[in-house]
Amino acid sequence: MAHIAEPKPSDWSKPAFLALSCVGFVSPAHAAAVDPAGNVSDSDVAERSDVIVTGRHEAPVNVKLTAPLIDTPRSITVLSEALIRDTGSVSLVDALRTVPGITFGAAEGGNPIGDRPFIRGFDSQGSTYLDGVRDIGAQSREIFAVEQIEVVKGSNSVLGGRGSAGGTLNIVSKLPKLADFAHADVSYGNADYKRATIDVNHKLNDIIAVRIEGMWHDQDVAGRDAIWQKRWGIAPSITIGLGTPTRLTASYYHLHSNELPDSGLPYGYVCSATICNAPAGDFVLSEPVHHVTTKGGVTGTVPYSTFYGLKDRDFRKSNTDQFTLRAEHDFGSNIMLRNTARFSHTWQGYSFLLPDDSTGNVIGTTTTNGTTGGVTQFTSGGYVWRRANTRAGITNSLINQTDLTAKFDTGPLKHSVAAGLEFSSEDARRGTYVMSNGASISPRCNSTTVARYYCTSLFAPNPNDPWVNYASDTSTVQTPVVRSPSFGDTANTGITRAGYLFDSISLGDWLIANLGARYDDFTSKVRPGRATATSPSIELRRRDRNWSYQAGLVAKPTHNSSLYVSYATSVTPPNSLLGEGQEQNAVGTTVTPLLDQLKPEKTKSLEAGAKADIFDERLSLTAAVFRTESNNARVSVDANTVAFIGKKRVNGFEIGFNGRIINGWTVFGGYSYLDAKIREAGFTALTAAAVGGQAAKTVYVPSVNNGRRFPQTAKDSFTAWTSYETHGFSLGGGAFYTSRVFGGYGDNRTATQNAAGVVTINPATTILARSIPSYWRFDARASYKFTDRIQLSVNAQNLTNKRYFNQAYSSHYASIAPGRTVFGTLSVDY
Template structure:
């Protein structure tokens, strides 16, 4: 599903941006006292900008015309690939404050859970395949397994289908790119103050100062505290800061220096155990508020720091040369209770819940550099829009476990006491397993306009990838991936396309130690790491801009296949590339305006995910775990008056199996949300979000059918938005 909205930061008109910022963000009273003196002290007069006629029907739109990434060398309408773009306005209107909250209401995406070996953090599944290591920030890989915040996000781009040509290793089902806010050519200071149920308190600030004619400084701040609706025990606490400084705003050479920091300190939640006593295949039927963790033992603390230097030069003839360097460091440390029903009748506590402690301490450091040349040229009567680049990266992960004496008291299934004392010990391992990734890559993309009605779109990437661990394990491979598509334009506002894409999953692409198995039981250190898995996808679709270019409609049918997945060979017990899985699907979507006052966003995805071969696993023919065959989402707002806007929507997800044998599953659910906003003046508006109106019990994810994590229950959030 392709979606669109206001232009990306790189192409936004200077006069249109104040209007959009006024709709989306404003300054809270707390940050007003901080930013106002700073602007006065800078002594910079308000910029006089030329007037521009803005089409009123595009105000409040969710329609985005181009990706923020220059690797997509055509407008989204003419890109032969499904790309869902969720802009800042939609994020805020739905009351989302984190990436998980956005993805929870996006069709075609399900969520997975972590524990000890699989780190706790954002773990989306796109079109049936894990994308936890396919998260990008401004087009560069973000390896750290953390929970991403929304306070510094301009838009979220979800690229569907195998895409190693765009991202490098991984991207079996797709990738997610978080586009950061950047300095603007205007003075403003804005922000919000939120109060809600479950002791929710949130402040954000967003200020931009012009520093003379050629420089601008932008600063985003956030502080968030809350309990979790419908749960007794888990808490959320985080803060973030993101300054960015741009030089050369009106020149041919532009440089942006940016820094992003996020810190979290939560009591994590592993949800409710599966009922293994009655073997229902479902989570235990208990009060949703039951929390089986220990508030005196469990914790999760994460940190993320990203420092980026982005330099670009507009060359004579229209080409642009850009170089981006980023150093990032992230950490994720936690101890969490794994709730498991005691199902041995002869043991004490039969039917009770054990609270085995599991923990992990991860630290990731990354140094990346991308150099990219983009532009247009003509050869033999064919118009080319191209992007070509080089990428170099070094990623190092340090992975430590915990030795936890599991003497935690057993919990009553129906009346757990999270305040019970933990009298055991927690000792972090002295040595860490170090995993080092080195990547050298070259890529090229081209959109060739053959005639006004026919276009060819292609991309090719070569990766030289090396991974090694402190235990002496090492793998080194070269792989090539590509993207190819043909586009027919029956009308200027429409496209019909067919495309083919590939991706590669090398051993050790995620955190932790590589072995022959690399995530599959068996093999281990008895064999060398296996070569990369190969994935491929074919997609046929159509995209239409209708209603005077206000609304984009999309539809696609596709097949994604992992042709040589890792699986245990039955006779040797070693891991070989003999597995196979396939996901067939249909996806439709809509984004934009039905009228100047009426906006819509949504879609439906059908997936048929099949594990076709898994060696000795014995589950061939089963449905892939964690994947919902049917998912639907719709959101709409209507401006009743110039001051009053109402909105609402719902999303549906069908049953998902959570183990390879399909013996355990999460039930289907419907969720409904509503919103009303009132504009008091051009400087102040209020928004009320009512989330999960029916207070449905929604199971977000599971870790191989041991327990099921739970989404928040009914909640209400009142936000005051200020803008000056």
Template sequence: MSFIKSRKKIVSSAIASSLSMIAVNAVAEEQVIQLETIHQEVAAEKEPSLKVDNSANKKFVAPLLDTPKSVSVISKQLIEDTQVTTLADALRNIPGITLGAGEGGNPNGDRPFIRGYNSESSMYVDGVRSATSQNREMFAVEQVEVTKGSASAMGGAGTTGGSINMISKVAKAGDSLEGSVAGGTDNYQRITLDGNKDFGNGIAARVALMGHHNEKAGQKDGAEYSRAGIAPSITFGLDTPTRATLSYYYLKSDDTPDSGVPYWDSATQTATGKPLNAKQGIYYGWEDRDFQKQENQIGTLKLEHDLTDDLTISNTAVYGKSKNDYVWTQPDDSKLNIVNGQVVRRANTRITDTDTFSDQLSLAGKFNTGALKHSFNTGVEYSRQESDKGSYNLTDLGVTTTTLPNGTPNISASKGCSGLTGSTSNFWCTNAYQPNSRDPWLGSIAASPKASTTETESTGIYLLDNIELNPQWLLDLGVRWDKFETEQTIHASNTKYASDSDFFNYQAGVTYKPLPNGSIYASYATSANPIGVDAADGSEGISVPGRNTTEEQAQAMNNLKPEEVRTMELGTKWDLFDDRLNLTAAIFRTKKTNTRAADTDGFTRNIGETRVDGLELGANGNITDKWAVSAGYTYLDSEIVDDGAGTNDGNQVQNVAKNSATLWTTYDLTPAFTIGAGAVAMDKVYGDAANTKYVPGYVRYDAMARYNVNKNVDLQLNVNNLTDERYFTKAYASHYATEAEGRNAVLSLNFKY
């Protein structure tokens, strides 16, 4: 809490300083005009738009219009319009993505599901995997690219339902300065600054800064978020054949996390159905006990050399460190305490320290073989990740919540509420309908930081090639081989579990262009999901359920093969209205075989199968000079085809919304005044494979108004969840769901020079 209080002072001081700076610059009119001229020369290459034509990921060897794959891009303009500050908030602009919840074994952090498949280990920063458990910020992100469908030929292991790639703000040509100072309801405070300086002689430097604090909208004495970050970079050799960029990213957060709402069916008095029908904004957390502290660092060195005008060799080396430590309350409904009006404040804990190193060497460019035109990218990638996982032991009145050797909380040691109330349980029990987050914590917390260590090592070789047969026909081909090794050590017993696999993946697509501004395509792509793909820093895990002896566990792991995924897709893309608006449509099937599932003898084997059939529609860009739109709709028909020895065959896949839609649109009423409105709609989502626990469907509405004070400064008001709808964003499989924020408003002063 001291960190949060200090951040409030820092943010408040920064707001005052920035306002003073803006006022001084506004007076210095000649200087403003000079800076604006430079800014216009640099930005003239591309006007801000909700439409993005090319991926910043060089593995996309053709424009998005000619790529036989569904790709959704959250543009810089959409980020600014909606004022989203986290990746989780940004992803709500894309239909077909749901968010999963975490606890102790499944870490509390970003856990997106793309087209119904877990993608927390398929997160990338500038094309390099960055899959550690964390809550990601947007202050240093230029845009977000979501690739949908199997994509291991491009991304390697995982990428079952797709992947998420965040494009960083790095040094560039030209001088620019922009930022934002914002305040709002629920003690919202935020300041960002992004400055780029071109020193000439091919050298430029850039730094992005951020300070943030807010309380969860609609919650009293509840969740609270505070974070600060910096992302400097420097580039040498701009506009020369040889370029080098050195960048660093740092984000530190200190939060009081949200505790969620337990499932409860009052008719059957069981912990099933939808979340408890309690007041909106209810909070079961324990302020004296709960915290989540994260620290993430990424250092990157990228070298590029143009061998010819059409051939570039590059190497990107990345080293990262990630920490995710927390103790937070999960409202435990497992003992049916709500019958007595009570909820157990079960403690979920985790201590994770992860080090990663990745290196990517690639050769990209264009060449011709006779009449065939090739645009290609080929390369070699290596990565190594080591993750130490532990937890916290909590002791109170002789009752101890311990951890299992692999770092998972021992739930059976949690305190119950049978015959107890708040004070007689030392406040481990709280009222189910009127909890008190300020109850005193009378116990002790001790760290057990290294229960297990998991190491993964991956090597991949790939070739991607887009071949223009003639102006109407394009062929897209890709192949990749990966070797993936993982080993987990349980330190208490010195037990080791290991898995070693190698696999090929490929993609093939054909695109027909009836007109230069349109394409019709068909594609087929594969993915492979080996055991331990998240290096135990996610929900995949590495040890498998089944027999308890070391020999049997080890044998079970050695026998498990990577899960296999296939995506077939047929779609079309069109640029209309002088290429200002992009329309897309696609139908697809994703099928996952060799799914890990429990067999009749208790062992986990590759015997399961799931399937998702779907339809997607999208529109992004400008309908007129004044009217911009970003809209999408996704229909997902999912089925658990084979649950192994389970009884869930035929059920809907968990974390899948059958129907989902998004809309964001803005209109320039005058050259100085813009209004915007948006909506997000989603069907109910099941949290478990048995389809007994779910969060209801909802529709949320947002609005925005922006006034340009002058050519450098604007004022923007965003009001989110206009109708104060009570809805839930995450459905956990067993115990709880996460309630969304209530109505909130943010007023920001934005400047660009």
């Protein structure tokens, strides 16, 4: 396979502008105590690995949240550094598994590999923020430089801008403190698990400090054949002016990843108007294969460890580079001005194996194989097509965000205000790698494609098959894998101009009004790829101007409790993700009548809840009921018409707990119930074949998705993590439950016509639901502190070695979770 190199930043056009009014930075809240001058006591630093931030003290640092958690009328979960460490999490996905109501979607086709959380049933891949600033590039995020993670649930474009129908994630970085400390972890475990991290902070003088975090990670994946992951990262930063009214922080973050990507196992059945090998029934489940009997009568077991990819073909490499400059100035004790300027560059290239079932080759469509032109067609099942999804993508973003916070009184009313302006230019460009994989051959699996390793055995694939690349599926000329020509790339640009205002208004000690509004001016441009270097280029452009709002009312029965109601909206304009996620409302890449019909999708959330801090404010309890509705989602009416009549609704409730019950005993977790239904999904095209003098006709019928549960959404999820520490010894454990998740739906309705051109819709005999089963997972941790500075811990993840699936795609495959992973960690503080 050809060497895959990252394009240089100079290969991609620079974003258009940046407002360089660099004034302001707000340091995040830290576990160690910080006095008003910004100093951290030596005792706090020495004990920093023991500090548990709980209850009302575990506060979000996003300045747009203008009240303490208990007085904020929303569901907000904050994952502390201590919780992330104790659960053995090494990635954003690892950390978020502890939060109920979040599931994860898989990558396929145009949806790039990267973190794809679904919050309350809505895809939040494009609603991730780093220190309050949007982070658009598709990537798999690490946590070695993360202080805490903030999850805000419910519609909240007002908080972060476009998208955010189900919620947002804000990742808070580790930044300098006025102290001298160093912390190092070295881990080793089964599946050749190796990891090392370091965090060093040094106070240069009374107002300047530097900090650097580093990480190296190398592992195979327990219970999975051939899969491996390697990455390293570094994150230096410096702050000038700590403990003074004016502060300036410069930081840099780099992460490099190299891995053999894993897509799990294929679904068994396929069902469409052209192919349906599933049993007849109104709701037939198609799960990832395990115990299988093919149409040809072959029975076998597919081990959960099975990998259908090719070591000589499949790869994933990625780089993330981020430069941030933040400045802050305090005007007295109640007014602060902050400015954040960031340049972010992400690149990833991959050939991602997708075990495809689209032509029924897994279970089969006939009881015997046929022969065409001397080639045996393997239509009786027992084969998997090694479909290669490829991508070479770059994103560059230049963002400037200015925030002003203030506290003041107007008569009897007390205000906590946050206002701001955002200017950004985000560019995304994507191409592919040119390789043959049998995509032009149908049915996919025959004696020729098996000989070329395009298809492999369902039961015994060999990832070491000597695959080579040919000029085409039928050519005999070998050729290296190359990136597609740059003139064929699709390029997206998004320019945002936004302003926002939030105000928490206290009416005495018992009532708080929480208000917010944001205006977004979003210009989107798409430059489709060209067929040749001399082909004319086109640019598709649109501009959307939208308001989003939030309003809440908080009643305070006591100082440590609250009752609230809230309303919030979100707006998702066309091309919101710039190709860096699954775009349900895409602009497209051709000039069509659809372009003028596009509108933003809008969502609203209603929520009511209660919060209480008990046991001397050590333990925080929360409960909420909510409804989120999208009443104008984009659907297809016919080939030339889209309509914004799609309807989706989520009704649900959740409870949460976080904090310390008694000294040494901490708990974290909750339960989420989501009744998520697609109420109106538009129409599906069926083609009636030509008959006599009648040409083929396309007709549209109601979508099979109508009335179905949201894909990638669990109705029930429960998480709990607890630990108890005494005399230097700590014992902890976690239980995590996720109910059945559906990936997508299909049926076998067909359309036929007679010689007079009258079209008949033949009803479905099978309605297929691709899904993954529910599962329980259990984790455990034990540690012993030999001295104040040396600790040894052991984490056991998936303690019972439960083989479960953690991501369901709409078709083709589901991702399988790692088996039991046990690793020990030696921690040293200095």
